Amino acid sequence: MEWFIANWTFVAGLAATHLSVSVVPIVVGAVLAVVFARVTPTRWVNPARGVLGAIYAIPSLALFVTLPALIGTDFTGPTNVVIALTIYVIASMYFSAHDAFHQVPRPTVTNAESTGMSSRQIFFHVELPMAVPGLIAGLRVAAASTISIASIGAVVGVRNLGYLFIDGFQRKIPEEIITGVLAIFVIAITLDAGLWLVGRLMTRWRFVKVDHA
Amino acid sequence: MLDFTALGAWFSDPENWAGRYGLWNLVAEHLTLTFMAIIVAAIVAVPLGVAIGHFGRGELFVMGLGSVSRAIPTMGLLFALVLVMGIEFRELSVVIALAAITFPPLIAGAYSGVTTIPPWIRDSATAQGMTAWQLVRHVELPLASASIIGGFRIAYIQVVSTVVLAPLVGLGGVGFGIIKGLALRDFPQVTASSIVIIVITVTGDRLIGLIQRFAGVRLGQPTLLETS
Numbered sequence: 394m395e396w397f398i399a400n401w402t403f404v405a406g407l408a409a410t411h412l413s414v415s416v417v418p419i420v421v422g423a424v425l426a427v428v429f430a431r432v433t434p435t436r437w438v439n440p441a442r443g444v445l446g447a448i449y450a451i452p453s454l455a456l457f458v459t460l461p462a463l464i465g466t467d468f469t470g471p472t473n474v475v476i477a478l479t480i481y482v483i484a485s486m487y488f489s490a491h492d493a494f495h496q497v498p499r500p501t502v503t504n505a506e507s508t509g510m511s512s513r514q515i516f517f518h519v520e521l522p523m524a525v526p527g528l529i530a531g532l533r534v535a536a537a538s539t540i541s542i543a544s545i546g547a548v549v550g551v552r553n554l555g556y557l558f559i560d561g562f563q564r565k566i567p568e569e570i571i572t573g574v575l576a577i578f579v580i581a582i583t584l585d586a587g588l589w590l591v592g593r594l595m596t597r598w599r600f601v602k603v604d605h606a
Numbered sequence: 607m608l609d610f611t612a613l614g615a616w617f618s619d620p621e622n623w624a625g626r627y628g629l630w631n632l633v634a635e636h637l638t639l640t641f642m643a644i645i646v647a648a649i650v651a652v653p654l655g656v657a658i659g660h661f662g663r664g665e666l667f668v669m670g671l672g673s674v675s676r677a678i679p680t681m682g683l684l685f686a687l688v689l690v691m692g693i694e695f696r697e698l699s700v701v702i703a704l705a706a707i708t709f710p711p712l713i714a715g716a717y718s719g720v721t722t723i724p725p726w727i728r729d730s731a732t733a734q735g736m737t738a739w740q741l742v743r744h745v746e747l748p749l750a751s752a753s754i755i756g757g758f759r760i761a762y763i764q765v766v767s768t769v770v771l772a773p774l775v776g777l778g779g780v781g782f783g784i785i786k787g788l789a790l791r792d793f794p795q796v797t798a799s800s801i802v803i804i805v806i807t808v809t810g811d812r813l814i815g816l817i818q819r820f821a822g823v824r825l826g827q828p829t830l831l832e833t834s
Contacts (some may be wrong), residue, residue: 468793577678
C-alpha cells in the first residue's frame, strides 16, 4: 500500500496505457465477432468453431511475436498486442454471439416480418436487442480476460500495468507486483460490473412485471 | 511474410536442438512443469469439485472462483509467488503458482459434470439401494468424466501458455527462445520458438479433445434426457 501511495502517478500512467491497449481490442473484436457470427453460413459454423478454438488456445506471448513474422509489423510495441488481443476477443466472443442470435425466438422474427419490417429493421430493432443478454455475457468474459492478458504485452515492450510485474521482479519489490495484480483485478472487475449494468439498462423490458390475466 | 529460409536454417541447425537450452530439453522442461502443476492441482480440485456437485453446497464458491480467476493476471500471480517464496525454491513456487491457475477450471469441470446429471438418474440409482459412495463411483464419476476432462483441457491451455513466461523468472521452457531471441534481436529464433509453442498447445488441446470424446460416458437414449 505504501508503495502504491508513493508511486501512484506512475501506476496511473501505466493504467492509462493498459486501458488504451485493451479497450480498442474489446470494442473492435466484439463488433467483428457479432458480424462474423451473423454472416457465417450454417454449414461453416462447425469448421469456424474448430479454427477459432485452436486460435484461442495459442499462448498470448507466442501470438504477439508470431504476428511480426506473418504481417511484417515491428517485434516490439503495441501494434501486435492490439491485433492479437482483437483476435482473442473475436475467437472467444464468436461462440456466444452465435448462440445469442440463435436463441432469439423464431416466432418473434416472423411477427416482425409480418408487420412489414425490412431485414435491416429486424436486425437492429428485433434480433440485436433480443440477443443483448447473450452478447453481454460473452463480452464480460472476453473483456475480463483481455484486461488480464494485456499485461503480457509488457514482455514485448508495451509499458502497461504488466510492466510492474517485470520491474517489481527485477528490483525485488513484491509490493510493486501485488499493486499491478490488484490494479488489473480492480479494472477487470469494474469493467465486468459496468457491462452487467449496461446489459440490464439496455434490456429493461426483461425486468418489468407483467400481470397475466 | 514468413521467412522460410531463415526458419528452415534455424530448425535444421543441430546446435538449436541439443544441450541445456536446446529445443528437446526446453520442450521436456515445458511439459514437465505443465503436467506437474496440473497433477498437483487435480489431486485437490477434482475431488472437491465432485463433492460440491454431489452435495450441492458451495456452488457460489465455484461460480465466484470462476469470475474472480479470470480477472487475475496469471503473469502477476507467477511473479509474485516466485519473489515471495524466494528464488531458491523457484521450481516449487512456479509449480504452486501454475497449480493455482489450473484450480478454477478443474474444479468447475468436475462440478458442472456432476450437477448436469439429470436428477432422475441419481434418484433411480438411490432407489436401487446404492450407497452414496456407489452413487459417486458408479454413476456420477462416469457420467461426469467428459466434463472433468474438459476441465483438464482448459487447464492445459492455461498452464502451457503461462509456462511460456517461466524464463522471465529464471526457469526454462520453450519461452526461453522467445525471451532470449527478443533480447538478442534474433528473430528467427523468436518465430521458431513460438511455432513450437503453438504446435505443443494446439496438439495437446486436440489430443485431450479426442480423449474427451472417447472416454466420456454418454447416455444411451438421449431422447429420455429431454423429458427431465
